[in-house]
Amino acid sequence: MKKIIKVKGLTIGEGAPKICVPMIGKTLKELKLEAEYIQKLHVDLVEWRVDFFEKVEKIEKVKQALSEIRSILHSTPIIFTFRSKREGGEKEINNGYYMELNKVVAETSLSDFIDIELFNEEQDIKKLIDTAHSNGVFVILSNHDFEKTPPKEEIISRLCKAQELDGDISKIAVMPNHPGDVITLLEAANTMNEKYADRPFITISMGDYGKISRFGGFGSAISFGVATNSSAPGQISVEELRKVLEILYK
Numbered sequence: 001m002k003k004i005i006k007v008k009g010l011t012i013g014e015g016a017p018k019i020c021v022p023m024i025g026k027t028l029k030e031l032k033l034e035a036e037y038i039q040k041l042h043v044d045l046v047e048w049r050v051d052f053f054e055k056v057e058k059i060e061k062v063k064q065a066l067s068e069i070r071s072i073l074h075s076t077p078i079i080f081t082f083r084s085k086r087e088g089g090e091k092e093i094n095n096g097y098y099m100e101l102n103k104v105v106a107e108t109s110l111s112d113f114i115d116i117e118l119f120n121e122e123q124d125i126k127k128l129i130d131t132a133h134s135n136g137v138f139v140i141l142s143n144h145d146f147e148k149t150p151p152k153e154e155i156i157s158r159l160c161k162a163q164e165l166d167g168d169i170s171k172i173a174v175m176p177n178h179p180g181d182v183i184t185l186l187e188a189a190n191t192m193n194e195k196y197a198d199r200p201f202i203t204i205s206m207g208d209y210g211k212i213s214r215f216g217g218f219g220s221a222i223s224f225g226v227a228t229n230s231s232a233p234g235q236i237s238v239e240e241l242r243k244v245l246e247i248l249y250k
């Protein structure tokens with residue numbers, strides 16, 4: 001039996017993929033405007049890509065911004081993500097601060113999820129998962145390749161590793177260099193769905209070729225769409241994404 005996740009009235013891991021919109025404001029002012037705009041779109045989840053925030057190195061400023069975002073978004077589940085430079089993010093921070101930032105944020109319970117990159121020390125990941133869980137926060141264990149699409153077996157192995165470490169959602173986003181790469185990603189998703197997944201997972205093929213992967217159909221539980229500015233190549237607008245998902249899952 002596959003686990004599902006219930007958070008603030010939302011069920012992740014069954015039915016249509018849930019729509020998540022990233023926030024990429026640089027300043028608190030921009031973030032508040034973004035949050036107010038997104039709140040009106042009634043999306044399922046919001047991801048705060050904190051690596052875009054100019055004060056990300058000041059933990060108190062991050063907490064303050066998160067608390068303001070939380071109050072604007074009311075009960076919309078929030079994913080807190082610092083995407084590292086090596087996995088396509090905006091800023092480089094040292095590993096110690098990455099762990100500390102996620103730990104402190106998890107302890108506030110202001111976000112519903114933290115996104116932790118799978119390619120970190122296992123013991124550090126496990127500690128963060130413990131902290132998150134003891135504060136009622138779910139963990140997405142993620143991996144990104146902005147250059148290429150690894151072979152199907154490798155995609156599956158990374159998703160399974162994320163399950164083994166006991167993340168609540170396993171996630172991989174990869175870049176296709178030709179249409180066949182999209183099929184590789186979708187095949188990996190389908191095999192994961194049929195054979196290995198015991199919890200929700202997210203599979204994304206980025207860029208223009210990969211757009212089709214954002215419409216689900218092979219088990220991926222969350223799809224990322226654009227409200228104001230996109231956080232990755234290939235994302236389509238929330239309105240368009242919603243329309244297609246309605247057609248496919250009605």
Ligand SMILES: O=C1C[C@@](O)(C(=O)O)C[C@@H](O)[C@@H]1O
Nearest residue numbers: 022081173204206224231232
């Ligand atoms: O990992 C992901 C998925 C993503 O890269 C995408 O392709 O939609 C967008 C990121 O903001 C998010 O953290």
